[in-house]
Amino acid sequence: MPFLNKLQRWAAERPHDTAVVIAGRRLDWAQFRDEAASLVAETKSVAALCEPNSIGFAVKFAAAVAGGRQCAVLDPAWPVLLQEEIVHRVHAAAQAVAVATDDALEDGPGDSPFLIGLTSGTTAVPKAFTRSRRSWKESFEASIEFFGLRQDDVTLAPGPLAASLNLYALAECLYAGSEFQTLETFDVGNVHSAITHDRVTRLVLVPTMLRMLSERGLTGCVDASGVRTIICAGSKLDARTLEAARRWAPNATIYEYYGASELSFVSGAGLPAGAAPALGGTGIGRPFPGVAVQIMDDGGSPLPDGQPGNICVRSAMVSNGYLWGDDGEALRSFDGWFTVGDQGYLDAGELHILGRRSDMILTSGKNVYPHEVELALGAVPGVAAAVAAGMPDDLRGQRVVAGVVPSHGGVTATQLRAGLADILARDKRPLQFYALAELPVTDRGKVSRSLLLDWIDARDARVRSLGT
Known part of the structure; x- marks a missing residue:
């Protein structure tokens, strides 16, 4: 497997039901099967x-x-040059491996690799890893159970299919026999139209998309009461996004999960409609079905509850490893337990995410993870978004500083300190606060903590000190 045998089944049992709708073009199950088989x-x-x-x-x-x-x-x-380099490497890898094929639209052996995944790294060329058909079948079974995917669901994943989140959502729906939709490009108005007119019941997207859809949907009175599942990946939801999504889609269970391209699903949690969220925390739920999670030190020894270390995973969903780009650190194994280096801890069975070790701030001998600070700041009234970083300090080694994008009405340093008092330990709280006109982001749209420090050092016009 992963999904072609199931595709054949749905085409035989429900040939005229809708399989996929992309950019307004619809294919039923029989049409999808026939077009794929012809290629x-x-x-x-x-x-x-x-x-x-x-x-x-x-x-x-x-x-x-x-x-x-x-x-x-x-x-x-x-x-284009990057694309050409990757294609060259893919073809070189193909020449090194003999692949047996035939002309049937059916799944190959379960242990055979079928997907060459690409993930960003420290070099210009993304790392490449492979996934087996069996690993995706195991992932489908786990995610369908965890998220409650049904055949009468209509899933809309409005991002690019080249991104693993959306490509997986397409394949998962083909496996489950459930309708999948996406757009040519992400557009808030077009997503709202699909939700209104195409009976969309399930959204798969990243937090920035959810915030835009929710806030503009509330402003424009777009009815999302028919959405019963929202699945968010990429980062934990901040308080403002979560509150807007709960108001806009009042009947939806909102899922957050932790995973990695190389590990697949690890842990997650669903917030049912009407349930009160726990804002500002680092918890990301319990392990997925079939997944075991252990926190280990750098030598592979298990750590007790509450002590941070490497998040290590044992499951049948883990990738096969890298075709190229393996630096020995990106995916490590401790006797069958795999880690990508993310740091966290367990508390009564719930996984808490702290972030990458490389982001850690060492201040006065204490380890502080900016991700934890940012989540706490996001729960403070008056904060629309936040980013934290470690600034060099002669006395402490580093001191924690934070930039916030204020929501309407603004926010003061006193309000920020008061808001953090009950949700963040004293030694993790920022010593300086800055108001930002916008978040510091890279060319690829990722929040950059180093860019925040550059702005502060250069007294950039986008940064204004709120004091200590």
Whole structure:
């Protein structure tokens, strides 16, 4: 497996039900099967797909994983030279491995690799890893159970299919026999239209998308009462996003989960409609079905509850490892327990995420993770978004500083300190606060803590000191 045998089943049992809708074009199960089957014979044993969202992309992807074939999915927004370099490496990897294929639209052996995943790293060329068909089947079974995916659901994942979150959502729906939708490009108005007119019951997206959809949906009176499931990945939801989503989609269970491309799903939690959220915390729920989680030190020894260390995972969903880019640190194994280096701790069975060790702030001999500070600040009234970092300090080594994007009405340092008093330990609280006109982000849209420090050092116009 992963999903082609199921696709054949749905095409036989429910040929005229909708399978996928992408950019307004619809295919039923029989049409999807037939179009994918017509491409299998001409599809290489190892293929590289680099296209924007379309029905053609979905059909080509299905054909590209038929039998023993392998497929790499590239982001079409990447620079052309980077795309060419990755395609060259993919073809070189294909020549080194003999792949047996036939012309049938069916799943290959469970232990055979089918997906060449690409993940960003410290180098210009993303690292490449492989996933087996069996690992995705195990992932499908776990996520369908955990998120409660039903055949009568209509899933909308409005991001690019080149991103693993959305590609997985497509494949998961094909496996479950549930309708999948996406757009050519993300557009708030088009997402609202789909929710209103296409019976969308399930959203799969990142927090920034959810905030825009919720806040503009409330302003524009867009009815999202039919949405019963919201699945967010990428980072924990801040208080403002969560509050807006609860008001906009009042009947939805909102899921957050922790995972990694190399590990698949690790832990998660669902906040049912009407339940009170615990704001500002680092908890990310309990392990997924079939997943065991252990916190270990750098030598692979287990650590007790409450003590931070490497988040290590044992499950059948873990990837096979890297084709290229392995620096020995990105994916480590301790006697069958795998970690990507994320730090956290366990408390009564719940996993708490602290962030990457490289982000850690060492201040007066204490370890402080900026992720924890940012979550706490996000729960303070008057804060729309926050970023924390460690600034060099002659006395402490580093001192914790924080930049906040104020919501309407603004916020003072006194209000920030008071808001943190009950949700963040004293030795983790920022010593200086700054008001930001915008979050410091990289060219790829990721929040940059180092850029915050650069702005402060340069007295950038986007930064204003709120004092200590």
